[in-house]
Amino acid sequence: MDVKQSRKYTVKEISALAGVTVRTLHLYDRIGLLKPSYRTEKRYRLYGEKELLRLQQILFYKELGLPLAEITDILEDPDFDLVKALEGHRKALESRKERITEMLATIDKTILNLKGKMNMTHEELYAGLPKEKATAWQKFAREKWPLQMKHSEQTLLKMSKEQFSKLQEGFKANIVALATLLHYAPESPEVQNEIAVHYQYIQQFWGRPENIGEAYKGLGQLYVDEPLYTTVNGVANPDFAVFMKAAMDYYVDTNL
Amino acid sequence: MDVKQSRKYTVKEISALAGVTVRTLHLYDRIGLLKPSYRTEKRYRLYGEKELLRLQQILFYKELGLPLAEITDILEDPDFDLVKALEGHRKALESRKERITEMLATIDKTILNLKGKMNMTHEELYAGLPKEKATAWQKFAREKWPLQMKHSEQTLLKMSKEQFSKLQEGFKANIVALATLLHYAPESPEVQNEIAVHYQYIQQFWGRPENIGEAYKGLGQLYVDEPLYTTVNGVANPDFAVFMKAAMDYYVDTNL
DNA sequence: CTATGCTATGACCTAAGGTAAGAGTCAAAT
DNA sequence: ATTTGACTCTTACCTTAGGTCATAGCATAG
Numbered sequence: 001m002d003v004k005q006s007r008k009y010t011v012k013e014i015s016a017l018a019g020v021t022v023r024t025l026h027l028y029d030r031i032g033l034l035k036p037s038y039r040t041e042k043r044y045r046l047y048g049e050k051e052l053l054r055l056q057q058i059l060f061y062k063e064l065g066l067p068l069a070e071i072t073d074i075l076e077d078p079d080f081d082l083v084k085a086l087e088g089h090r091k092a093l094e095s096r097k098e099r100i101t102e103m104l105a106t107i108d109k110t111i112l113n114l115k116g117k118m119n120m121t122h123e124e125l126y127a128g129l130p131k132e133k134a135t136a137w138q139k140f141a142r143e144k145w146p147l148q149m150k151h152s153e154q155t156l157l158k159m160s161k162e163q164f165s166k167l168q169e170g171f172k173a174n175i176v177a178l179a180t181l182l183h184y185a186p187e188s189p190e191v192q193n194e195i196a197v198h199y200q201y202i203q204q205f206w207g208r209p210e211n212i213g214e215a216y217k218g219l220g221q222l223y224v225d226e227p228l229y230t231t232v233n234g235v236a237n238p239d240f241a242v243f244m245k246a247a248m249d250y251y252v253d254t255n256l
Numbered sequence: 257m258d259v260k261q262s263r264k265y266t267v268k269e270i271s272a273l274a275g276v277t278v279r280t281l282h283l284y285d286r287i288g289l290l291k292p293s294y295r296t297e298k299r300y301r302l303y304g305e306k307e308l309l310r311l312q313q314i315l316f317y318k319e320l321g322l323p324l325a326e327i328t329d330i331l332e333d334p335d336f337d338l339v340k341a342l343e344g345h346r347k348a349l350e351s352r353k354e355r356i357t358e359m360l361a362t363i364d365k366t367i368l369n370l371k372g373k374m375n376m377t378h379e380e381l382y383a384g385l386p387k388e389k390a391t392a393w394q395k396f397a398r399e400k401w402p403l404q405m406k407h408s409e410q411t412l413l414k415m416s417k418e419q420f421s422k423l424q425e426g427f428k429a430n431i432v433a434l435a436t437l438l439h440y441a442p443e444s445p446e447v448q449n450e451i452a453v454h455y456q457y458i459q460q461f462w463g464r465p466e467n468i469g470e471a472y473k474g475l476g477q478l479y480v481d482e483p484l485y486t487t488v489n490g491v492a493n494p495d496f497a498v499f500m501k502a503a504m505d506y507y508v509d510t511n512l
Numbered sequence: 513c514t515a516t517g518c519t520a521t522g523a524c525c526t527a528a529g530g531t532a533a534g535a536g537t538c539a540a541a542t
Numbered sequence: 543a544t545t546t547g548a549c550t551c552t553t554a555c556c557t558t559a560g561g562t563c564a565t566a567g568c569a570t571a572g
Contacts (some may be wrong), residue, residue, distance in 0.1 A: 012549070016467065022550085023529060023530065025527070025551090042551080044551075063359070064363050065359045067466075069527090075410070078411075082413070083367060083371065089368065093359055094360065097357065102355070103320055104350065111339060114338065154334055154338055155334055157338050158331075160337060266519080267519070276561080278518095278519085297568095298567075300519060300568085318559095323558075323559090420542090
């Protein structure tokens with residue numbers, strides 16, 4: 001006849017049955033959300049079917065995202081206005097969702113923005129090169145100097161608009177200055193001064209890894225291999241490419 | 257010439273300029289996210305333009321929902337992969353949004369379920385009674401017998417559809433049975449048997465396992481006051497109302 | 513010189529547990 | 543009977559991003 005004399009469950013059993021941790025049961029006990037039907041002599045918690053059922057209820061409401069305090073109220077007070085609570089909670093969730101949607105939009109915009117900046121920069125850096133070649137170069141460079149490329153991207157992406165356009169302009173001016181020095185010897189102090197500036201700019205893109213000298217030389221080689229890289233005011237200039245490579249090689253060999 | 261010697265800002269000023277609290281600045285200082293450019297003799301924080309700019313950056317990333325620790329990494333480590341971080345964060349946000357969408361769906365289902373059953377309960381218990389009168393009576397009863405009347409929505413929610421419609425049908429049959437006993441005395445065992453069933457049904461509709469005698473009597477009074485309320489086969493029947501009230505009163509007085 | 517406003521530090525608080533330490537307990541195997 | 547391994551207990555610190563005091567020192571205008 002003792003219907004209530006049914007099965008008793010330990011914390012472990014309950015946790016396995018309901019898919020919660022023991023810690024959770026301890027917590028729920030402490031905050032009075034789910035108390036064991038009784039304790040043993042040694043204060044072991046023992047739960048009955050009733051508590052198991054209540055836990056299911058709790059988990060249901062928890063799945064709705066309700067805070068434990070509110071769940072306690074719901075389960076404790078039979079007169080709790082459940083519909084009102086749910087509708088209020090609904091509104092809160094709705095605005096949270098909206099907020100996330102906004103964040104997603106901003107993130108997408110940011111990522112696009114960043115990628116756009118990357119392209120711009122690379123176009124600037126490898127001006128005159130057809131897009132597919134630029135891409136090929138990027139792929140090549142990424143394989144050969146992965147660290148530099150990564151650094152370059154990170155650096156550019158985090159730059160503010162002002163910083164970025166200043167960098168662009170400065171770099172362009174530097175190239176122009178170098179072009180006007182074409183009749184100087186690549187090893188001349190005038191050229192080497194300007195090359196030092198050029199190197200600084202490149203370094204800003206690439207950071208300062210160990211093999212930057214080699215990579216910098218590689219860039220010079222690229223100028224020669226792809227004359228399109230060295231286009232000043234829309235006019236390709238193979239002589240300039242050779243000049244640059246010589247100046248860059250010299251710079252690396254004597255300064256680094 | 258000292259470009260860097262520009263303006264210095266106190267915490268209050270920065271907080272006003274950037275729309276954050278002073279506490280936030282303290283926190284950012286402590287976790288190394290935004291340190292003042294220097295401190296005065298008396299350890300007052302002073303920020304420069306650079307820090308103000310950095311704070312803007314911080315707030316931007318914060319708006320994206322990035323945790324402060326990650327923002328620190330982004331701003332501190334030039335090799336931090338921003339795009340990857342943003343894309344990862346995007347995914348996390350996406351799944352959080354999805355989770356909320358699920359919650360909303362579940363909540364809507366639950367509210368609908370609850371409202372449906374409440375309406376049905378309303379229709380069964382106060383059939384024929386205009387809604388405003390029913391509401392008025394509920395309000396009255398709620399105040400008069402707060403512990404008895406306010407029915408637990410919990411109970412309704414827990415009921416399965418089958419259980420609920422069984423309850424509905426049983427109640428309807430019970431009313432019909434009582435109507436056929438109209439020529440018996442309200443105190444007669446035949447009527448009292450059926451009233452006992454009626455009482456149980458009301459108890460279930462109100463979701464109350466405990467004694468609701470007083471409220472139950474109040475319901476009987478309502479029957480009399482609002483004869484429309486007691487319809488038999490869709491026809492209002494004042495005699496039935498009086499009969500019911502007598503039977504209900506007697507039941508409560510002798511059994512509870 | 514003082515009233516008032518600004519600042520600094522430290523402490524405790526939030527939600528829902530995670531993680532761990534230290535100690536006691538239970539049941540089965542030795 | 544004892545040991546071992548699994549289980550349980552409580553206590554307490556940790557997490558986020560600050561909010562909200564409390565206490566005390568500093569600054570500035572009247």
